[in-house]
Amino acid sequence: MKHPLNQIALMKTKLICGAVSVLLLVLATSGAFAKEIKLLNVSYDPTREFYTEYNAAFAKYWKAKTGDDVTVSQSHGGSGKQAQSVINGLPGDVVTLALAYDIDAIAQQGGLLPANWQQRLAHNSTPYTSTIVFLVRKGNPKHIQDWDDVVKPGTIVVTPNPKTSGGARWAYLAAYAYALDKNGQDDAQARAFITKLYKNVPVLDSGARGATTTFVEREIGDVLLTWENEAHLALKQFGADKYEIVTPSLSILAEPPVALLDKNARKHKTTEVAQAYLEYLYSDEGQNIAGRNYYRPRDPQVAAKFASQFPPLRLQTVDEVFGGWQKAQATHFADGGVFDQIFQPQ
């Protein structure tokens, strides 16, 4: 039998245990550990400048709306590489990649978001579009006007590796689409065309920004196949007196998608703000920032405002020409696909 004093003391002990547990619970669930909200946007190579401006605007908007401070960090690289990093554990809250296939890979291999992610936001979750154009040296010494000039022997072409870069895959498909269009949809001739093009590519960077470095800073090549916004940025940064943008007669409608990484956001308790971050891309301010950074806004009114900076050209979609990204990826960029068959490293 326990001593009466012991029983009283035991009761005291239990009371204190309970009080400590309640205190810990209160501290854990209250705002005692509140901190600044942090988001990580895992993006592709040429969006650095766009998202730097957008993040500041969104933080201001969110502060005004909720009173909370939000800091958005960015991670950039080739779109395919970035998707692989997310699958391997890069803890992004959102992805803003170059093409839907890369986000599909995250859904399938990483299970971080549902398979129908593209239906969750307007325009198949692509708040802005872009295309592939040519950046040439001032005076266009090789007289490059269209895709036929790019494949001429002796022309040095700079474009990144389609295995790792979303922009490079868009560029490849743009050239392929042009060749199909020109040759009555003859796939053999299109393949010969793309073979000739990649014979002119001596260096494969892993991402679009690296390819720009190769062309602009290392002064390699006669033409850079690049994102429209990246070409404009090069003009802005390195001087319109050094480079010219050439718009081909036909190119591809690039639709870079955005998506919430549900699992990561839930873990970071950032679902609400991450979702708002993506939705704000469709707002008037988001669309204007996209336009200012040479992305083609989806909003017709904002698009009209920036129309003068985008010369008219025929744009074909991946769905129309290649039957969608899954098919295009399997046929052209998967291991053993057309690209592996036609490209010989120099």
Place this chain on the structure above:
Amino acid sequence: MANRTTGGRANMIKNRTILNPWILAAVLGVPATLPLLADDAADIAALKEQVQELDQKIRILERQHELEDQATTEKDATLPKITIGANGFTMSSADTNYSLSLHGVLQLDTRTFENDDHVPGSTGFILRRARPIMSGTVARDFDFMFVPDFGNAAPGATSSTPTPTIYDAYMNYRYTPELQLQAGKFKAPIGLEQLQADVNTSFNERSLVTDLVPNRDLGVMLHGDLLGGQVSYATGVFNGVGDGRNTSNYTYQDNREFDGRVFVLPFKKSTTPILQKLGVGLSGSWGQSSITNTLGLPNTTGGTLPGFTTDGQQQFFAYNPVRGSVVADDTHWRLSPQSYWYYGPASLMGEYVISDQGVHTANTVEAHQASLQNTAWEINGGWVLTGEDASYNGVTPKHDFDPRNGHWGAFQVVGRYAELNIDQAAFPYFSNPNLSASGAQSWAVGLNWFLNRNIRANASYSYTTFTGGNNGSATTPPGSVSDHPEQVFFTRLQLSF
């Protein structure tokens, strides 16, 4: 090199271009030479084209190398890392979210007693500690530590075949450096000297003060460092163990003990170096020990009943009443102000402990109950003769032991005085005054030799006197220990990594 070559060729072309007007002037009056001039211009254009082609080829090659290097660097960054060095062996994932470190401690001691008639086998080699240590991190924020001991196995163990014991086995969640939660078996946050790592203590054995603080306990502890390490705190709920005791791996009992400690380095960020490593702290515990708690009373060494031990790890006090036996009962609380100061080669550490232990006699016709307030204090200091900085985490030699090049490592002299006083109310109902001492006073001096960060050799001498105790007839501890001053010469050879 490639650029220089390109540049040289370009200059050659440039020079040739500059020379052209002279050539032109020289041949102006000779119409027959005009076709030659045309040929020359065509040659120059062709050469220019060739140079440009070569220039592009060189640039392409350079860029290809650059990209290859970049790819190699990126690939290397994704590979797991293995580090082998004085701090042990560590493997970690590329992102460092997962890691495993292997460390180890090996201590080979000798203890030589004078007047050791009553200390059987007291002189000889002792494998004091033999501990493989595994620690690491999983999922970025969760640390773990696992430390078994194959040496002495438990403090004061005397068996010739000690059972391997788990000393530390815990996991720690790091939310931030300021807020961490640790659960498992680990040192209770009370004693300053006790919390110092075994490999860094000034002497082979901790002082009498450590008799009054818990060793390892099982529980959960919230802890962290605030203000950039100026303040560290720890507070937790434990099963509770007796003074100087290690917990077993499970205890079925209702007892709980609350421990807490705050340690402050108030001048850590000051510009006065002499004060930067001055630390003061206060720790305490409060708990209940019920009569079923076999761990409730202090450590047992040598004798058959729980008690306190000397520097030589001999029991000088035991709860051995004239009649019956003693069990821990009711409240047990401790309070310990503590401080250290390090400045250059100098070190000073001191702490005071009050341990108030509720006890009662059991299985006897005479029932007695009391709260015994035992106290202890120590002060120890040192000086690194070779000039290195002393610290709570040991001494790192400026030059590792390398006699071929005239380097001998670091040497430190250390001294210590400590006392432990038993509450007089302990006698005679809870302890036999004719066997147990009511106090012990110990001084010790020593020389520590740090050959490098991993190897250390110690030698020290300790002299302990007793208040009260045996009159000389006992043949077993505590009587055989308390009947004369204890004089021990210690040595140690230590490997730690």
